[in-house]
Every structure is written in structure tokens, then in C-alpha cells.
Amino acid sequence: MKKIKYISILLLVFALGFISCKKTHDMPPVQSSPAGGVYTIAQLRALYHGSNIKFTQDISVYATVTMTDNYKTLYIRDNSGAISLRQLTAHGIFEGDSLRINLNGSTLDLSGVASSLQIDSVDVSSGPTNKIVKLAVGKEHSPINVSILQLNNSASSTTFATPFGNVLAPQSIYDGQLVQVNGVQFAYTDSTLFIPLNNPPLYLNHALYDCGNLNTINMSLYSGTYDFLYQKVPNTKSGSMVAAVSFYNGALQLTPRSFADVKLTQPRCGVDTLTQNFGNCVSSSNFTMVLPGWYDLAQLGNILWVGNGSSPNGYPSASNYQGQTRNVMWLITPLIQNTSTKNLNFQMSYIPYSSPTKPRQLSVLISTDFNGFNFGGSHPAQWTDIRSLFTNLTNFNTYPANFAFNANTTTVMLNQIPQLSSYTGTFSIGFRYMGNNSTTDSTQTFIINNFALKD
């Protein structure tokens, strides 16, 4: 009987163990890596040599969606770069989605002439032809901080010779990336709506500037972008914008992620520091090009400051030499963001064409309400002459004539500007030249050089 007991207990334990033995369930065959291999976005970009590439076999790209536009374009990135992806029909993919994209059936091409490289015609439908595997949602997709200057400096292009002619392919490390540009503002005159009413579907452009308006880039907006409808361009403000970068017709442009990402809530902004050696400011120079952010304005008459010399030793000059009537011309700095320790220095000289007894009419003025466009008019900006602050500017005779610059003798300096001690906004420095052939105004030609305004 005891034997039976023991055998029974053993059998029971054995049965329990046998029954509770955990077995791994069967698994259908599944590929251990994507069929046809995996490309990074950088490798994908490198495939392009001027001709469209139609993928007819499986090959995959892993990427995270950083932005969707309101039509068919997704912006995706991996550790190697970014690129835009155009869906056959937009369907259920959002920023932060982590995807594996089977490129079979899609095309690598330019989105337009001299425009961004893109993955074109990707099937993301819910049907069996779907080429997307959504691996996760809510993945990190924060934008890269970049300045307009960095964006513009990143642009280059390659021309590929193809059987159908040369193809220009623009390139930038930021092409397809989601970026955040800080300290940006629209043109002060851009006081319209983002999307004009009753316009047909099209892409609309607005120029975007950095602080001080030194650099600019185009902001492109599809008119079907509903969150921008009826929204006014915040032209009196500055701030940040999150946007995707792309090329259109050879130029970089930004496509904002959403209206909420256009956070222009601060007053228009200026540059913190401003240095300008005027080296490219030569004869016949277009000041808009060679002095970005500077204003060359005629208050009276039609003579402006002009360039002189040859690059890289150019300089601006103001003269009434040919003026038969009185002319007043201004060379005004970009907006400058004030701090209490702002210091200014520059060089100046003149050519004494006439009697030294004639007054020397180059003034240095400051304005805290100049916005680039209120020069004159019913509410003109207010300017304050600050020549008296430059102790070594009171006697022009101490400066050499004949455009001779000598650091020891032509540099005027100002340590702090008293008028700005409690001011937190922007200001501008204006060089005003008043000239006439009359006796009351000077006839000298004045030049300035090596402007530097620093903390």
C-alpha cells in the first residue's frame, strides 16, 4: 500500500509537471530584416544623380515623421538626415510616427525644377498595397534650432548631366528637416493675411527675416492650410517659427508646421551686435545686397549714400558734390537690440572740397522708434543727435581728410549711450549727411568705415 502511495504521489507530481510545462507557441516564418535591405536617408539621397529612380524591388527606410503638411507631404528623418515623402493619398500618418517605409513602387525624384529631393508616390492606404509599417507613435521629433543665416549658408547645388539635359539638384543638410528659427520677423510692410481670401489653391510666399533684417528666407504656405486662414501676418512682432525646410526653384524655403508654431509675440527685434566693415560697399553696389539690414534713405533730394573703392576695401560715402539743391541722406543701421552696456565705434573721414569754414554736416543720431518704414510721413521716427557724446567728434579738424583712415586718428568711440540706459527695445544709429552748395551746408564728402557696435 505504501508503495502505491509513493508511486501515486510521484505520478501526480510528474503529471503536474508535464501539464504545466510551458511550451513556446509556434511562429510563422518572418523575415529577420526587411526584404531587400535598409537604406539610411543619406544613402537614399546619394542614389540620386539627376534621373528619377523608380523602386521596383523591396528596400526599406526607417524614419520618424517630423511634420506633415496639410496635403500629401511628410517630412521624415533618421540619424543620417531628412527628406520629404509624398504620399499617394494622405492617410493616417502624423508627426512623431516611427515608420518603416518599403520603397517598392515609389520614386526618388525632385519635387520640382531645382527643388527638394523627395520620396514620391508612397502608398499609405489602409489596403493590402500599403507600404508603411507604423512602428510607434509619439517618438521624439523636436526641431533643430537654426538661424536663417545658417540655412542660407547651407545651400549649395550640383548639376547632373543626364540624357535629358542638365539637372540642377540643390542641396542642404537642412533639406527636409524640421527646424526652429528664433528671432525672426516678417517685413514690417507685410501686414496682410497669411492666406488672402478667395484665392485659388496655390502656394503663397512671405519673406521672413532674422533680427535686424540682416538675412531673409521665403516662407511658403499652401492656401489650403486651414489653420492659417483669416490669420493676419504679425508684422510688428518677432519670435520663433517651427517649419520644414525645402528647396523650391533653387531657393530654400520654410513651410510652417502650424499656425500655433508661428510664435511671433515679441516686439520686432534687432541685432545684438553689429559689425560692418563695408568691404563690399564699392562703386555701383546695391546697398540692399551688400549691406543687409541697413537703410540708405534720402530725406531730401534724391542723392543717397554710395559705395566707393574696390572690394574688399570698399566704404560708403555721402556727398553733395553734384547736387545743385540741398540733399539730406541717411545711412541707418539695422535695428539693434539694446543692452545697458552697448558701445559704439566706427571710423570716419572726409574730403574737404571747399572752405574748411563750411560746417561739416555729418551727424550721428539715434532713434528708438525707427522701424525702417517710418522715415518721414505723418508719424516719423524721432532722432536724437548724439554727436556731443563723442568727445573726439566735436572737432572734425582732428580727423584726417582725403579718405585716409588711421585707427589712431579716425576712430570715434562711445562707451555706452546715455539715452538708452533704461531702454530695453531696439534702436537705430543713423548717419545723416546734409549737403548743399550753399554756404550753410557742407560740401565735403564724408565716409565712414569699420562700424562696430558691441556690448
Added chain:
Amino acid sequence: MNKFLLILFCSVLTVVAYSQTDSTAAAINNAEKDTVKTSADNLLPVFGGSDMGSNNNLQGQDVSTLLGSSRDIFYQAVAFHFIGSGGSRFRMRGYNQDNFTVVMNGMRLNSLQTGGAAWNVWGGMTNITRLMEVKPGIGASHSTFGDVGGYFNLNAAASSFRKGLRVAYTQGNRIYKERVMVSYSTGMLKNGWAFAVSGTARYSDKGYIPGTFFTGFGYFLGADKKINDKNTLSLIAFGAPQKQGAQSTNTDEAYALAGDKHYNENWGYQNGQIRNATIRKNNVPTIILTDTWVINDHSKLTTNASYSFGRMSSTNFNFYGVLTPAPTYYKYMPSYYGALSSDADPGQYAALTAAWQNNTTNPASGFATARQIDWDGIYNFNYNNLQTVNNVDGIAGKKYTGKRSLYIIEDRRQDVNNWGANAIYNTRLKKDIYVTGGINGALSQTRYYKVIDDLLGGDYWLDLNQFANSISANPNVMQYNIKDPNKLIRQGDVFGYDYNINVTRVELWGQAEKSFKKFDAFVGATANNTSFFRIGHMVNGLFPSDKGGDGSSGGNSKTLDFMNYGVKAGITYKINGHNYLTINGSYSTKPPLPTTSFVSPRSRNDVIPGIQSENILSGDISYNVRLPWLKGRITYYYTQINNQAWQRSYFDDVYKTNVNYFMTNLNQLNQGLEIGLEGIVTKRISIIGALAYGSYLYTNRPSATISADNTAALLASNRTIYLKNYHVGGAPEVAGSIGVRYNGKKFWYAGVYCNYFANNYVTINPDRRTQESLAKYVYNFSTSTGDPQVAQITDQEKLANTYTLDFMGGKSFRFKNKTGLNISVMVNNFTNNVFKTAGQEQLRHDINNITKFPNKYSYSFGLTYMASVSFTFN
């Protein structure tokens, strides 16, 4: 931790079982076999757990009543605690119903169509199920060859019922609230007659689940006539017409949004009244005539003839070219537009979430009540849908203008006609050899069809296949019945499909038992033949032949014929008068069920390629103990079922039709332990423990064939299903119960029971375990890295382990004038623990977005109770 507790629990039971000497003397004649109860002291409470409807499945709701009638401790635990408590979907040994044989007065009652016994045929008639022989697993029987699950032998002859009048009233809070039962038996009268009548009524206008109701009646008439000393003629007739508003299974999302674990999508308000769209009815009266011929003192011949007939039906929506009215249609749910969806739409997600939470207008469907059926909206739609039908009845130029119903309630019916004949010969030969032989035959003719139940405000329904016009330019393809084209279907008219499946079965079986001093042994064998065919009464426009055979919808299909056999044997070693060791084994083949043999029985005669009989190899080993202080059994069972056919149908709105999914050559292994022990601690106190510790796994890679109702082309064939070691699912594999019962001095008792359920897996969608379903995904098993979808698609969800607590109590009074009064109360799940009882993967799935069709679940009831009082007048 759970496993540890389980093993501990099992060990405790084992120690209890073995920690005493075997000196106590209390022999029983047969350690394995259950016995027929006749003593009032042995009577269980008159209710079974699910008799009050813990399971809304009409086919299954009365099973526990039968089990509860058993004296087997394990079976009683199954009846009152495993199934009864909270509505757990526990299945004996994980078997389907077709693995249990049910006989009444010797007559086999298993359906030839579905394989299982239609338990609801006698639903609520607890008085006729009380006298029953129950045998778990393989064993000897004097009335049937049996099945691997065992058999239930109901003795319902009029003379077998206890003489007297019994009136009982029960109140509870499950599917029905009240039950009245009256039964009267004369016992055998001096003139050789015995009569028994019984009637019962069950009713609830509002069931436990919102929107459900139940109305059920039952009747039993029995008359015995002792013709002479050797012959007794017995006639019984019974039936149990029932009508029930059904509940739905739902996704987690639906339950959460509704804020109700008993959310039911099947109902809505119509004119301020609750109306359920899914109403199940059944009424299948059965008549059995039995002659018992006692040939001599050691031989008996029992012959039966039976006939059952009636109808089982279920209503549901049908609609044509309009939005589905089902509130939980996947495109009406927020998750369809969720972040991970390929159809992600945050705006629609938010709008649908709000609509569901507030039960306001669903922006995806336009129905006014997001959670419930918008009856008024549906009626208004039909009211306003004035249309002209051309070529009515196929007559060119004949027109009819009226309100065309594009939403209807249809009634899907099975009209049943079963005939049976049976003869069983029992004789005791010399040297204690007991021989039983039987021959039986049965014919089942069931008509499957549907009729219009309600036109929902319209005048007519046009019986067209809305999805067939994409198949062919031939206008006939849209006709469900080209013999009656463009027919305007009115209420009560047959439409859609109409066919018979006729089955015949004949069986010859025999068994011999022999008792030795230390051993009892038996051997048995059966040979049976099953044949069936389909008869199409309509000629479907997609399969327009009425010549019969494959490819046709009308006429007779080819006849499928299966010759099957089975052998069984067992031996009981009588260790001593108190301890028994039993080993049984069997091997048998079974025909496939007619319901799993046709490619698309609703539309055509085609037979599934490669359909064949299944093979079952089964064995069990049991240790039985019968001591004054301990009784019970411990059983290990092992059953390998090979070559099974598996079929499911579902609506697929990609294919826009019903899709039929078949697996053939499906193997599974069910093995486990059953332990049922009762320890007598004192004269008054006993401890009852039961444990089912099973494992039900698929063991191979079957092949799948996929067909659609509206095309002859197979959607897939010979698709390999990687199913090995997946759990069959649908029921807890582990269930344990331990309780304490106190028996008072004056016929009162009370008991508290703690029940535990574990390893409950959802039933799986085989198509998710195919190479095709993972074709676009990547996973590297060596590094355990890859797409999360691979696990989402292939993993099988295990429901949370859970527990319930039950209370049972009662008191009996015996009066001098032979009258008695019994009062009993049962409270199940008194901690009100609401848990998932079952889950299923939806058969439709989207490999691009597996969450589009999430799993559906059923929840248990919370606290339920039954209080019963009965009077007996002898």
C-alpha cells in the same frame, strides 16, 4: 506566484488524500461509476448554477444542472462553482459538447447536426435531470458506448420518479428572476400504470445584463404501463419553449466608453421601450417510447423510438446598401481613428469618444444613440424610403412602388426533425461477465432558412445580394433565388437562403465487463456509419445550377459517407475496500460535423476539400478513495484529437460577403488533472476541494481553406497555419474550489466556497498565425528586436486570473403527514468580483493595423443569488 499557490493547493489536497491509513471499511461496488440518486438525503439543491442563466448560450446554459445532479465531488464543483460562480466558461477537460454523450431512457440525444446534446431542450426541468447516471471520461456503460468526455444517462421513466407532489418557487437575479415548478408523480399504481407530469415557468422582464429578458416554459409528461411481468412500456414527452433577449460580446474599448462591464449593444429604445434585436427562441418537443423487456433474471432488452421536432431561431439585423446599425461596428469606434491606426484622425477620434461617452449622435454613422440601437432612426429611414421596383417577380414591366425596407430584422431558423430507434441488450453471463450490446439508428433532417421577422416600418424587402453586382454584369447574380427573381419579401416570407442538411447515422456497439477479486475490467467496441448531404431549395444567382453537386446551389450535394469505429478498455485495481486505481483507454474515429463540411452551405453544395474523420486517442488514470473521513478522486487524463475540421464564418466588408474559414487536419492535445475530494473533519463539518488543472493545446500546423459566399473561387487554399502549442482557449484551464460545509442537526446546512480561475486564453484567429499575415513585418528572434506588430499579431492573450466566493445554505423540514419543505439560498460571487470570463480574437483582421479589430470579451456577473423554497407532498 499563482502557480506556486496552485501547487500548494494541490499538494494540500494530496496530503489530505494520503495522510490516513486505509483501515476504514466502506466498500463501494464501483469506484468509478456515479450512481442514480433516489434518496432524499442525497438530493442536491434543486437549482444548478447556470440554470439561472449565468451563460447566455442556449446550448450551454443547462449543462451545469446536469453536472450538479452528479454525486461526483469534482462534477458538483464544476456545476456550482466553476460554471455557476460568476458565469465562468469552464469546460470539462476542455472538450466540446460533441465529446459527451447524453442518453435519456437509453435513447441517444446528441444532435447529428452539431454533435452535442441540445441541453436547452429540457431547460429548467431540473426534476427530470435529477435521476441521472454521470460518468466522467472513458468507462463502461450499460446504455451507450459513450464518448471521451463521458456520458450522462437520464432516467426519465414515469415510474422512476418519487411519488408525490412537489411545488417549488425560486427567485434570483440572473437571466431570469422567478421560476415556478410543479411536478406530480403517481409512482407505479396497482393497475400497472405510472404517471408523471411536470411543468415549469421561468421569467424575467429585465435580466442581469441590460436589454436582456427571458421567458421559458417547460413541460414533461410521462406514462409507464407495466404490460406484464416482463414488459414495461414507457412514453415520455417533454419540451421547453424559450425566448431570450441576447447580450453581445464587446471590445475593451466599448466597455470602457460605455462605463459598464455588462454593456450590451443589442438593444435600443423604440418609442421609449427597450427592444432587443437579437432574440433567440427554441422549442423542440421530444417524444420517446421505450419498451423494457426483462427477458429473464439476467437479461434485458430495451428498445426505444424517438421523435423530436421544432424550431430553433435567432433574430438579427439585415440591411442593404446602408450603414450598419450595429453600434460597435469598427468604423463607429474611436479606436478606428486612433494614433496607431492607418486611418488615424485625431478630430474624429475625439468626436466619437465624446459621442460614445454621452450616448449622443455618432458622427461616423449618424445614428442618434452612439451606444445603443437607434430604432426610431431606422424606422424613420424605412418610412421615408419610397422606391419603385421594376420587373417585380421577374415579370418584365411589372412595377411596384412602396416603402422599401433597407433595414430589417430577419429570423434565422433551424427547423428540426429527428427520428431515432435504439435497442440495447444487457445480459449477465456466467463467471460475472456482463455483456451489453446495442444497435441504433437516427435520421436528422434540419432545414436552415430565414424569414422576415420585422420590416421595421417598410412595406417590403427586395431579396438581392448587394455585393454580387461587382462579380458579374449578369443581373441574375444578384438574385438569391433565381427561381423567384425580384420577389418582394413580406413579413414571414422565406428569403436569402433555404436548404436542408440531412444526416443518417447507424451504430452497432458492444461491451463486456468482468469482475475479478482484485480487478474489474471492461472492453468495448463500436462501429458506426454517418452520411449526410445538403439539399438546396433555392437557386442562388451566383451558383445558378439546380442540378446538384459541387458548383450548384440547388438540388442535392454529393453524399458524404463516413465509416467510423471505436474501441475502449479499462481496468480497476481494487487496492482494498477503500482505494481504487483505474486506468482507461480508447481510440475512436468520428465523422466531421455537417456544419463544418460544406464550403458555404448558405449558398452552394460544395464540400470542403479533404474533409475526413477525426481520430481520438484518449486515456485516463484515476485514484479513487472512499473512506469514512475522505472521499473523492484524482484523475489524470490525456486526449489527443487529430484530424479535426474547424469552421467559422464572419462578415468581411473588404470582400463584402460572408467569409468561411476552414481548417482541416487540426490536432489538439487536452491533458490535465481533475481532483475532487471531500474531507469529513467532524460529524458536522466537511471540507470540499476540487481542482481542474488542464492544458489544452493545438499540436500541429493545419491547413486552411478560405471561401466566400459570393464567389466560387477560393480566397485561399492549403494555407499553413502555425498553430502548434497555441491554447485552444475560450475557457479557464485551471479552476480550483475549496469550501467548508456545515451540516446542522435539524436538516440545515451552510457552506462557503472560494473559487479560483486561471489560464484562461482567448480563442484565436488562425489566420493571424500565417506567413501571409507577417509578410510585411520583421523580427529577429536572436536579438528579440523587430516590429511590435509581430507580437501583437501572434501573441495569444491570457485573461487575468481571478477568484470568486460563494455561499450555499438551506434547511429541510419533514412533517408527520409525509410532507416536506426545503429552503435553500445560494449566493455566488458575493464579493461582486466582475471579471472577464472569455475572450476571442475577431476573425476579421487587418495586417496593417491589428488594433482595428480588437479582441472581444464577456464579463462575469457580479453578485448573484438564488433563493428557493419547495414543498413536497408524498
